[in-house]
Amino acid sequence: MAEQTGNTEKQLSDQTDAELYLGLKAGHTNALGILYDRHAGLVYGLALKTLGNAQEAEDLTQDIFLNLIKATAYDSRRGSFRTFVAILTRSRAIDRVRSRSTVLSFLERWRPISHSEKTSQSPIEYLFQNEQSQAVQTALAQLSESEQQVLRLAYYEGLSQSEIARQLGIPLGTIKTTTRRSLLKLRQFLTDYIR
Amino acid sequence: MTWSMSSEHLQLLIAGYVLGDLDPDEAAEFERHLMEHPAIAAEVSQMQKALELSYAPEVEPPAHLRSAILSAAHEQLSVSNTPLAAVKRPSRQFSWSRAMNVAAAVAIVALGINNYRLWQTLQASQAETQRLAALTYSLQGTKAGNGASAIVVVNPNNLEAVLTVKNLPPLPPGKVYVLWTVLKQDAPFTTDSKSAILTEVFTVDSQGNISQTIVVPKAFRSQGLVSNVAVTVEDAASPQQHQGAPVMITNL
Numbered sequence: 485m486a487e488q489t490g491n492t493e494k495q496l497s498d499q500t501d502a503e504l505y506l507g508l509k510a511g512h513t514n515a516l517g518i519l520y521d522r523h524a525g526l527v528y529g530l531a532l533k534t535l536g537n538a539q540e541a542e543d544l545t546q547d548i549f550l551n552l553i554k555a556t557a558y559d560s561r562r563g564s565f566r567t568f569v570a571i572l573t574r575s576r577a578i579d580r581v582r583s584r585s586t587v588l589s590f591l592e593r594w595r596p597i598s599h600s601e602k603t604s605q606s607p608i609e610y611l612f613q614n615e616q617s618q619a620v621q622t623a624l625a626q627l628s629e630s631e632q633q634v635l636r637l638a639y640y641e642g643l644s645q646s647e648i649a650r651q652l653g654i655p656l657g658t659i660k661t662t663t664r665r666s667l668l669k670l671r672q673f674l675t676d677y678i679r
Numbered sequence: 680m681t682w683s684m685s686s687e688h689l690q691l692l693i694a695g696y697v698l699g700d701l702d703p704d705e706a707a708e709f710e711r712h713l714m715e716h717p718a719i720a721a722e723v724s725q726m727q728k729a730l731e732l733s734y735a736p737e738v739e740p741p742a743h744l745r746s747a748i749l750s751a752a753h754e755q756l757s758v759s760n761t762p763l764a765a766v767k768r769p770s771r772q773f774s775w776s777r778a779m780n781v782a783a784a785v786a787i788v789a790l791g792i793n794n795y796r797l798w799q800t801l802q803a804s805q806a807e808t809q810r811l812a813a814l815t816y817s818l819q820g821t822k823a824g825n826g827a828s829a830i831v832v833v834n835p836n837n838l839e840a841v842l843t844v845k846n847l848p849p850l851p852p853g854k855v856y857v858l859w860t861v862l863k864q865d866a867p868f869t870t871d872s873k874s875a876i877l878t879e880v881f882t883v884d885s886q887g888n889i890s891q892t893i894v895v896p897k898a899f900r901s902q903g904l905v906s907n908v909a910v911t912v913e914d915a916a917s918p919q920q921h922q923g924a925p926v927m928i929t930n931l
Contacts, residue, residue, distance in 0.1 A: 513749070513752045513753050516748070516749060516752050517745070520745055520749070524740050524744070524745065525737035525738060525739055525740065526731065526735055526737050527740075528737075528738050528739070528740035528744070529735060529736050529737045529738035530735050532738050533736070533738075538741075541740075542740065542741060542744055545740055545744060545748070546744065546747065546748050546751065549748050549752070550748065550751055550752060550755060553752060553755060554755075561701065561703070561706035561707075561710070562696075562699050562700065562701050562702075563695070563697065563698060563699025563700060563701055564696055564697055564699060564723065564727060566727055566731075567698060567727070567730075568699055570735055571699065617732075620732050623729075623733070635730070635733075635734070636734065638698060638700075639735075640734045640735070645700070660695070660700055661691070663694075663698055663700070664691045664694035664695050664698060664700075665691065665694075667697065667698060667726065667730060668687075668690050668694050668726075670729050670730070670733060671694075671725065671726050671730075674728075674732065674733075677732070678725045678728050678729060
């Protein structure tokens with residue numbers, strides 16, 4: 485990447501997320517601007533949806549992007565950067581919701597992991613689901629309950645495979661395949677919708 | 680781009696990449712597919728979109744946030760390069776057209792992966808270095824430096840050491856003490872004719888004591904290369920001449 489060190493914005497914007505991430509780790513702060521432009525909407529959207537407060541969402545978005553410089557460890561071989569930041573954002577947002585000791589209702593919502601299948605949906609999320617397009621709702625409805633759950637737990641809740649296995653009572657060895665097949669199915673039902 | 684272009688196996692690999700759960704073998708296979716068929720990048724993007732449409736809607740953050748984050752980042756990083764161009768992004772309700780551009784960039788993700796591996800190798804070798812235990816050298820006074828003693832505690836990881844000297848006679852003006860790292864005969868380092876590397880020039884206080892942090896040669900990272908550590912008296916103007924006999928040395 486030596487010849488790219490004198491980056492212009494144009495050259496930077498041609499780089500993959502993985503390259504930008506490594507560049508950022510090497511001290512090229514310009515890479516952060518591009519990563520921000522690509523993913524800030526996702527990070528802010530998830531933060532806002534989980535925290536329900538614009539100021540807190542901004543604050544978390546800032547934390548997520550600044551932490552990319554030092555504190556995070558993205559493995560570009562395992563998966564997409566976008567999913568990495570999405571799961572990181574959700575996880576940090578949930579941490580913040582949990583630490584709001586003054587808002588008991590939130591605490592009640594997040595603490596009981598054992599039956600979070602029914603309870604993890606906050607009013608904000610519920611609102612969002614009502615705003616989901618008809619196409620997405622229709623596609624999701626064509627997945628079985630467990631297919632929806634496994635996707636939700638893996639991506640949206642960011643749970644590990646063993647946690648998902650425990651919650652859903654599915655053998656650990658099948659979680660990965662089940663999750664991938666569920667996503668594949670969802671993607672197929674949304675084929676006409678994704679352009 | 681037609682849906683039927685790829686095998687289900689490949690589609691599941693793509694799903695795994697989007698979900699971020701590829702194991703190393705799968706990652707290698709995915710990388711190979713991606714290099715052979717750059718169009719897979721578009722599939723990755725669409726799979727990502729399907730997931731996010733359902734679970735993670737984008738919301739445009741307030742405009743001021745970008746500059747706030749970037750200036751905080753610049754403050755955080757002392758290493759700065761070319762000034763950041765103030766690129767005003769068009770406002771976007773939905774960024775998937777952009778995401779398709781990103782998908783094109785993902786097509787050369789293999790390059791990123793290769794760089795990443797180099798980086799990992801570097802990290803691994805650094806991690807190797809980080810595990811080196813501290814080395815302690817105890818120096819005793821020779822006849823010339825009777826009653827003196829010194830301890831050198833070396834951290835091979837950052838090549839810093841703490842030199843603590845006791846009871847070494849203060850020197851007349853124009854003379855200094857020199858700490859030498861003496862290497863084995865065939866050690867692959869540049870040394871003087873006495874197999875020594877000038878490590879630190881120092882003086883002592885009126886009581887003959889000193890304690891200071893010094894930087895030591897890389898040779899301390901290779902076990903067995905350092906045969907001993909010694910202190911001599913040298914001319915302040917040319918301590919590198921290494922004229923003096925040891926006043927303190929290890930392994931007496």
